[in-house]
Structures are given as structure tokens and as C-alpha cells.
Amino acid sequence: xxGDHAREVPKVSDAVKNLxxxxxxxxxxxxxxxxxxxxxxxxxxxxTGSTSPLPFxxxxxxxxxxxxxxxxxxxxxxxxSISDHMYRMSILTFMTPPALAxxxxxxxxxxxxxxHDMAESLVGxxxxxxxxxxxxKNRREAATMDFISSGLLGNVYGGVPGRELxxxxxxxxDSQTPESLYVHDIDKMELLLQMYEYEKRGxxxxxxxxxxxxxxxxxxPEVKEWADELLKEREAFWSEREHVQGNKGxxxxxxxxxxxxxxxxxxxE
Numbered sequence: 001x002x003g004d005h006a007r008e009v010p011k012v013s014d015a016v017k018n019l020x021x022x023x024x025x026x027x028x029x030x031x032x033x034x035x036x037x038x039x040x041x042x043x044x045x046x047x048t049g050s051t052s053p054l055p056f057x058x059x060x061x062x063x064x065x066x067x068x069x070x071x072x073x074x075x076x077x078x079x080x081s082i083s084d085h086m087y088r089m090s091i092l093t094f095m096t097p098p099a100l101a102x103x104x105x106x107x108x109x110x111x112x113x114x115x116h117d118m119a120e121s122l123v124g125x126x127x128x129x130x131x132x133x134x135x136x137k138n139r140r141e142a143a144t145m146d147f148i149s150s151g152l153l154g155n156v157y158g159g160v161p162g163r164e165l166x167x168x169x170x171x172x173x174d175s176q177t178p179e180s181l182y183v184h185d186i187d188k189m190e191l192l193l194q195m196y197e198y199e200k201r202g203x204x205x206x207x208x209x210x211x212x213x214x215x216x217x218x219x220x221p222e223v224k225e226w227a228d229e230l231l232k233e234r235e236a237f238w239s240e241r242e243h244v245q246g247n248k249g250x251x252x253x254x255x256x257x258x259x260x261x262x263x264x265x266x267x268x269e
Contacts, residue, residue, distance in 0.1 A: 001122030022065035022083075031140050034259045036122045050149035053161075062121040069125040074206060076198060082120050086269045089113040093183070100222045104178045108168070112183045115165055119144035122185045138173070141149045145169050174208045185223040188214040192227055209244025218248055 027037040042045055045058045062063060063083040071079035090113040117125075119141035126132050126140075153162030172180045195211040212234075215227045218234050231247060 012175075018209035020065060020108055021095060022062055024066060025122070027219060031136075033143050046152065048147075051155045052154070053153070053156050054157070056148065059121050059148065059152060063118065066120060066124060069130070070127045070211065071198065073127070073129070074208060074239075076206070079198075080194060081267055082117050082125060085190055085194070086114055086117055089183070089186050092186050092190060094156055096182075097222045097238075100182070100220070109179045109186075111182050112168050112172050112179060113186060115168050116183060118148065118169065122147070123261070136237070173223070182220060182223070185187075185218045185220050188218050189223050189230075192230055196230060196237070199234070200237060204238070204241060207243050209246045212244070 008018040022040070027035050027039075028048075041061075041082060042058055042062070048055075060083075061087070064081050065078050066082050068082060068085055091108045093106060093109045094115050096104070096109070118128075122144045123137075123140045126137050149166035150159075151161035153159065153165070156162065171177055172183055175181060175184060191211055191214055199206060201210055210233065218224050219228050223250050248256045
């Protein structure tokens, strides 16, 4: 019987093999949402003005299939997606220490975790070393959020969900409220976790200590406590082996130009 034998994996094309990941559109010259939509294969399904949320649902798939570029720069080709990152951020926020939870709106923070990188569905994951100036990065992301909130969701349920998405995203970008400051810290904490986890699975073959820099930008004591514990765990893992201690500054092994790019990228965050 057919059930008695293991199913043979069908032979498929490279295009099918790579369906789990979507390439970020490469735009020469001035970047715009319209030019990105002209390039991406799912552009036609992202029709504006619909009263249905389906075009927005289709856009969200790009967050599942767009990889976090910082890891790819170190040769980790099958790395986490943007959605992977935002999902764990939301769970970290769910675990907010009680004393801090009493001072902030945790549910709003969870929403912010799930929204803050939504623009990367079309912009892609721009890292500190990609050479895109912070104002230009902000412009692209704001244009994408306008497209989502007004174009895709403007006529959906009276436009209420779209306006809320845009408002929460802007709150994160402005970094003025206790909730936004906390989510910025959670963003960095999740990065630190992934950094160390890749190092562990790499069995000392890959040193991602450059990313430890973000620990120096964490502001809330509750998140600093988590980060300090993690970095101690990382130091024990590396033990006597030479490794990059990005949280120790340039002397820790991070090049001056990279540190400058990091400082500019994380300014006001």
C-alpha cells in the first residue's frame, strides 16, 4: 500500500524551492511605493481602495518571507524573517515585569511590536551599514505606512484599523511615550537573543558580537537586567576564546566606521 512507503519528495524548480523567501525590490534612483509595486510579483494583488482587508492580508505575507538582512551579511542565508522578529518581540512584551506593567499599557506595546516593522514589507530591512541615510529610511517607511493605512485600508471598516496602525507606528517612530521607549528596548533585546542563539548553533564558528552594541542603547532597567544576564551567558559560552565584545565599544572589536553607522542608525532610539 502507498501508506507503507515514505513519500518521495518531488523534484521542483529553484523558483519553487525558494518560495519561502521574497526578494526585496532593488530600486535605482528615487525610491517610491509605486516603483516597488511594479517590481514585486504580488504587486497586482495589493489593489488600493478595496473595502476588503484581503489586499492587506496579502501584503503581510511579505513580512513572513522577507529576511532580516543583518544576519545575511554574516553568511546566514536561511535566517529569521521580519515576522519572526516581531512575533518574539510581542511575546517578550507579554512577559513584561509586573512593576513595569503597572506603569505602561502592555496591550498597546504588543500591538506596537507587531506593527513597528510593517513598512519593511515593501522597504525591506535596512541595516546601519547599508548606506541609506536615516532621513531617507524614515521617508520610505512613512510612505509605505501611508500606502497601507490609506491605500489598502482606507475603505476597510470605515478606515479605523488603518488609522490605528498608522498612529501606533508613528508613536514608535517618535519615541516619546513610555510604551514606545519600552518597545525600542524590546526590539534590541530580541536582536541580542537572536545574536547569541545563532552563535550557539554555530558552535563558535560565527562571531556576531558586532550586534552586542545595541545593549548600550537599552534604557529601561528592567530590560537592561535581561540584557546583562544574556551577555553574561554569552561570555561564558565564548569562555577563553577570542571574540568580539561589541557592547565594550571599538576596543571590543567593532570597526570605527561600523560604530559610526550604528550611532547614526540608533540615534533617538
